[in-house]
Amino acid sequence: MLPEGLKQTPWDYPCLGMPSYEVSQFSNEIFDFIKINSGHFTLKIDPLLPSKQFIDAGFYYCDTLVEPFCSEERFIAHYDEKVGLMEFTDTQEVQAMIANVFVYSRFYRDFNIDNSVADKRYSQWLTQLVQSGNVFRFTYGGESAGFVAYVNNKLVLHALQSNYRGKGLAKFFWTQICQKLFLTGHKEITSSISMANTTILNLYSSLGFKFRHAQDIYHLLKD
Secondary structure, X not given: OOOOXXXXXXXXXXXXXXXXXXXXXXXXXXXXXXXXXXXXXXXXXXXXXXXXXXXXXXXXXXXXXXXXXEEXXXXXXXXOOOEEEEEOOXXXXXXXXXXXXXXOOHHHHOOOOOHHHHHHHHHXXXXXXXXXXXXXXXXXXXXXXXXXXXXXXXXXXXXXXXXXXXXXXXXXXXXXXXXXXXXOOOOEEEEOEEOOOHHHXXXXXXXXXXXXXXXXXXXXEEO
């Protein structure tokens, strides 16, 4: 029986090779559990809460996440006739796009986790999303330019191929997927991004998104 505020994250076990948990509220009971159990623990916490208690317990800072959100009424669309959106069905093709792409994520920034393990984690997640029909390909002039994955109204993974980055094209690609989700009946679109990733922050701002629910992310790895 796990203490209140602690849940397992079994989807991370195959790549981490150990039990993994998410902590929603730190407590003495959870601290006692950590002392006698090995595994990888993720703590998501309000940035204004005092951090000494869980830092003393061995947690270390990895990232600060924020939630972009936007209604259809506030959305600012950008158009380029060369940009298209197609459903992704080829798992192998999309896998080739993800190596070292999510460098701002907490698993890449965790100094106790090798980048190859982080790649494996996102590879497994993306495979599941492709198999569920939740991944779309961005195209530019008919050529593959990147991908975006979603769950319900939330954009969960997205990336452009290197030759399409830094050219001001992302706002056109994101317009395509956001409008598609609005057309399916969603009243609001959200995501989750690292505060360190100023490029994606600026992108969402240019589309009319605002930001809420900041969370500091801490990890603890116990053998």
